[in-house]
Amino acid sequence: MSESVSDDRRTRAALRAAQMYYMQDLTMDAIARDLAMSRSSVSRLLGFARDTGLVEITVSSPLDHGAALERKILERFGVTAHVVPVPQLISDVDRLERVAMTAARLLSSWMDSNMTLGVAWGSTVSAVSRHVVRKDTHNSVIVQMNGAGNTQTTGIDYASEIMQRFGAAYSAQIQQFAVPAFFDDPAVKVGLWKERSVHRVLAVQARMDIAVFGLGSPFAEIPSHVYIGGYLDAADYQSLSADRVVGDVATVFYRRDGSSKDVSLNARGSGPDLQRLRRVPRRVCVVSGVQKLASLQGALEAGLVTDLILDESLATRLLDPA
Template identity: 30%
Template sequence: MARNRRDEELILRIARMRYDQKLAQHEIAKQLAVSESTISRALKAAMDLGFVEIQITPYAMRDFELERRLVQRFGLEFAVVVQPRAGAQNAYEILGRAIARTVEDRLTPGTVLGVSDGDTVAAVAAAIRRGKSSDVDVVSLIGGVGAPQIPSHSSEVCRMLAAGLGARAWQLPVPAIVDDVVAARGLLETASVKAVFDLVRRMTVALVGIGSISPRATVFRHGVIDNAYIETIAARGAVGTICGRFFGPDGKPVASEFDERTLSVTLEDLARAPLGIAAALGPNKAPAIRAAIQGRIVNALGTDSDTARALLEG
């Protein structure tokens, strides 16, 4: 028998209550004043209609031995290592889902979650679901990068994470780098920007991408800093970048002429977060990831198996 639109809307509502809000079937039945058997039939119909798909969880794609070795080698709080398989989703999606589940489990009332820009962090934002508490503030760690409609844009990452968690979003409504120091100082004194940076300094969890010194790094790829500067900052010893800040192989900051004009978290403030999670993949990033860990800029890692092996071999 064909279902009418109202039937499908009810089925979708029940599916969302079960899988997005994580309510038990008897709780849904009570709220909607229907029988549990009605809920069971609706959930089966949701599967048949394609509203719900069954997938292998990212937990099943994790390499626990590599995670153990990374934690032991680098003294990490935890490591999440995924093994993308042929025919499965792309590595960013799998890693994003795996990190998202880990982040959700660690959010407690009053958490301030700082987030950067970048493809891997954007994949986490796309996969995030409501955690144990919605009393969470999500705050951007860097001003706008690129066009706002790009998923890896800092404002979009912040918005998506907050929406998925049911949390409060604190976006940073300024460019990542402004034209001169006077303009930067003026913006930092405005009430809206000052409030965001005050929250940044109180963050309890940080989730950041790490870029190598290459055209693929977000800060260069989105045109925040011209690619011609890559050779200059590399010659000064930089091996990686986080939120437009550069660091060397020991994890110590490498000065650039953009520092005083950059509106983003400092590496020092980032390192003060009790939990700092790097979300990055690609063996080419291993030197930058290793430096960020050894310099204690971050103390947890989400990556793929190829990158994990490159880290352990270095």
């Protein structure tokens, strides 16, 4: 109670400060005098206002020429692209970080009350989760798309942390999926899938309005989280190679042509059937780095994506792979 009261005071002050700063162009100094506090407190207050979503900053293209790249991608692949401007020379981590930051902001603009958001887990989505901007919604749900257990650790903490962040940002209920990422024995999966607890999660997944995921890229120079966390062994890799897999979405693998039929590992993975995934109205793919080109091409071919957030150089290569 005292929490919520002082929280309310804080919010009121932040609102007032934000109005003065962003609508009246006053300096923090002037605002500080008005609110009878130090300028530094105002600075912090405005920071608070920004990341609680009290202040919303939108950058909108004057529609007619929403960057040439984005228009071309829409024409060629039928997905709405958001090309993140980055310098050509940039470290992989920085690029990912910047793409993730953009993705986080866009996601918050799409998310709303009464929605169910499905999240995959992995380095990309984790990065996104670190930058989500708060937005108050009611009655919304965050649901985990694939299991996170592996042979060494439960992996739950990692995936759970991601979910928590989304849940907190949207004040949403979170729905974990407490199963292994991959089963050793397909039969065990089949058995488990008959359980009521699993059914409940699958039912929530079926109601997803938005799904966010990165792309795995098993044979790229820098392997994704799935490939280093002890989830797969050498035999598994051979199997993927033999099946001509180029990537995965939430631990479901596909080939360059978008097909995923008879990829043996999929019988043991916990991710959503691609057919089911394609029924989600908005499917947001966040991807950065040219290493993921093949994986991205496969995902597009498979029709897994409706909204694509990617860095500039990858976008260029996608349009002209030369």
